[in-house]
Amino acid sequence: MEQIPETVFAGHSIDGPTRARLGKRAGETARRLAGQDVVAVALTWVDVSGITRTKTVPVERLEHAAAWGVGMSPVFDVFLLDDSITSGKHIGGPAGDLRLHPDLDRLRILAALPGWAHAPALRYAQDGGVHPLDTRALLRRETERLAEGGWSVRAAFEIEWAVSKGEGDDFVAASRGPAYGMTRVTELAGYLRDVLSALKETGVAVAQLHPEYAAGQYEVSVAAEDPVGAADTAVLVRETIRAVSTAHGLAASFSPKVEADSVGNGAHVHLSLWQENAGQNSQGGVEGRPPQETGPVNAMAGGDGPCGMTAAGEAFAAGILRRLAALLAVGAPSVASYLRLVPSHWAGAFACWGPENREAALRFVTGAEGEQYRAANLEVKCLDGAANPYLLLAALLAAGRDGLGAELRLPEPVEVDPAALTEQERAARGIEPLPASLAESVAAFEADAVLRDALGEAVTDTVSAVRRGEIALLDGASPEEIAAATRWRH
Secondary structure (H helix, E strand, O other): OOOOOOOOOOOOOOOHHHHHHHHHHHHHHHHHHHHOOOOEEEEEEEOOOOOEEEEEEEHHHHHHHHHHOEEEOHHHHHEOOOOOEOOOOOOOOOOOOEEEEEOHHHOEEOOOOOOEEEEEEEEEOOOOOEOOOOHHHHHHHHHHHHHHOOEEEEEEEEEEEEEEOOOOOOOOEOOOOOOOOHHHHHHOHHHHHHHHHHHHHHOOOEEEEEEOOOOOEEEEEEOOEOHHHHHHHHHHHHHHHHHHHHHOOOEEEOOOOOOOOOOOOEOOEEEEEEEOOHHHOOOOOOOOOOOOOOOOEEOOOOOOOHHHOOHHHHHHHHHHHHOHHHHHHHHOOOOOHHHHOOOOOOOOOEEEEEEOOOOEEEEEEOOOOOOHHHHOEEEEOOOEOOOOHHHHHHHHHHHHHHHHHHOOOOOOOOOOOHHHOOHHHHHHHOOEEOOOOHHHHHHHHHOOHHHHHHHOHHHHHHHHHHHHHHHHHOOOOOHHHHHHHHOOOO
């Protein structure tokens, strides 16, 4: 993401001079947008239940919105997936207000919604302080904590979705060719072309798009970037796909379980740890990197640890692996998530890691020979699209940072489907199943001191309140009812 000195970075209070600078810049931006026939800007944030919410402003009000914000009730952070409302210790009820400020650095014209632009919202209290439930600010804080130690992270989300041609709330797969087959591309070639074109015009760097396993299911992968940018892009990709789908008379579902008897949609996260001054620290890996390439060095390659990781890369990965059960409360955060998270479905249902093992919750992507120095990364597979991407990445970075501080080491890699091992074999290798329900993952989350400390009391309590509210909401529901209740919400 381009760094602009004028911007308000989440984590810092907003004062009078900053308001004046932002207003001036936004006025200039608004005039440019108006000249490109943009009439409104959608300010978005993602709530704790993983739903992207918005307030929009006419383009001529962008200057005021940047300087003074747009009013919004804090109660949205305790909305459940059906728009009913729970409450926590810090949030709940009709009283209170906060301000949404557009992040002008990330403002994009939406090619899929002519006349509209999009900007992620920074959330501030009325006194100018950062709102404690601003998960985007929380992610910024975690990236800054890593930077204090000389580290940065590159991240990207894989977005899976299922396309329906059905009427109303019914799901009828819009393509039915073989899994991963070219037939599925042919069936929806015009639609997929428009998805790719809209993403490109919106400024998203697409790495690949392909049909997935389930009927009507596709996946798009994008280029890695800084963590806040990666979460912003995840929101932008989904809303672009949703808009293109609507224009084609189709509907897109990002739900972890679209149909009870089919595989669900994941939202795998790719992470790599980079060292800013690797030449001055023996932990940094440089092997295999062309001498003309300078800058940060990928700690996931060039070392003498497992699969070529450096000691730091291994410690970062081990920190995430250690906390996977607790991380599911933010990464697989819906009741429907646990209909997807089952063994032998490439969902990563066991807490283990392995090189290129798509049944391990933590897959190590080695990259092709000769490209490992920049391509090696971790893929966290047990996650899905019901997650708030900012909150999820913040928790993942906190877990990795704890691993760095404790100099953790990984267990032996697993190179087979863990479900194919006997319980005794898994026990001997320390391979444990991940939680089989949202209640189990919430209990692990509430007991995790590292995540509580990193996320803060307000976020931790609100996550628990929303998760327990959704557990109660769907208590006793059948898998078919759970899938139907979740299908079109995220």
